[in-house]
Amino acid sequence: MEPSTPSSQSSSSPDSSANSNDSWDKDCTDFSSYDEVVEYLNSKGYSKTNDPERLDGWGNSVDDGIPCEAPGGYDTAKINGSPAQLAEKAAVQDEAKGKKAGY
Numbered sequence: 001m002e003p004s005t006p007s008s009q010s011s012s013s014p015d016s017s018a019n020s021n022d023s024w025d026k027d028c029t030d031f032s033s034y035d036e037v038v039e040y041l042n043s044k045g046y047s048k049t050n051d052p053e054r055l056d057g058w059g060n061s062v063d064d065g066i067p068c069e070a071p072g073g074y075d076t077a078k079i080n081g082s083p084a085q086l087a088e089k090a091a092v093q094d095e096a097k098g099k100k101a102g103y
Contacts, residue, residue, distance in 0.1 A: 028068035041067045047081030
């Protein structure tokens with residue numbers, strides 16, 4: 001019976017490593033708030049084009065740069081690389097160029 005114990009331990013080892021591998025792959029349901037989703041996405045440097053955990057889009061059908069689809073009224077400019085943030089940055093740059101040109 002002793003030989004079966006190490007094999008059962010080794011068989012549980014891949015299971016636990018599989019679970020630990022899964023722990024890095026977050027899903028929208030793993031977060032307690034939308035702000036937590038945004039903080040996680042931003043801290044990882046994820047964006048519309050860099051989303052290895054597929055937080056952007058349900059069923060990979062919506063890749064708009066907004067993870068887990070924001071609740072209504074949420075300021076998506078807080079999300080790195082989101083369309084709202086890019087538009088906000090462009091507006092600031094345009095304003096600066098206009099001021100420099102004397103407008």
